[in-house]
Amino acid sequence: MQSDFWSRTVTIEISSHEKAKINNVRQAAEFLLKSWxxxxxxxxxxxxxQCTHAIKGEAPADAALLHFLVAAKQSKARIELSEDWSKPDEFVSGLWRECERILRTSIDERSTDT
Structure with a gap:
């Protein structure tokens, strides 16, 4: 079974007084279902x-992380990344490039639908 832990922590604001620290796929899924x-x-x-697939071991945890970040970024949620995100290694750089690509594609698809 694949690990569902992420190599980095994502903190997302729930309200002005409450934040959720998310370290793994299960926490992300719970956040999506209960606190989104x-x-x-x-x-x-x-x-x-993607979180469901990752929990079942059918997809890597990093795929769930990518889709979680894309959804959060698109929703304009306030996201904080743990300190280890500040050293952009190849993984982090690639992850953010993919987030931007998915968001651009999503925006392009919505604009052609109108």
Whole structure:
């Protein structure tokens, strides 16, 4: 079974007085299902699906992390990244590039639908 722990911590604001520290796929899935304040759009649904696949061992935890970050970023949630994100290694750089690509694609698809 694959590990569902992420190599980095994501902190996301729930309210002005409450934040959630998310270190693994199960915590992300729980956050998505119980504490999500953003729109439950396609990016949100993809994050839930990827977390489900990762929990079942059908996908890597990093795929769930990517989709979680994309959904959070799109929803304009306030995200804080742990200190180890400040040293952008190849993984972090690639992750953010992929986030940006997915968001651009999503925006492009919405603009062609209208």
């Amino acid at each position: 304040r953003g729109p439950k759009d396609d990016l949100y649904k993809q994050a839930v699906i």
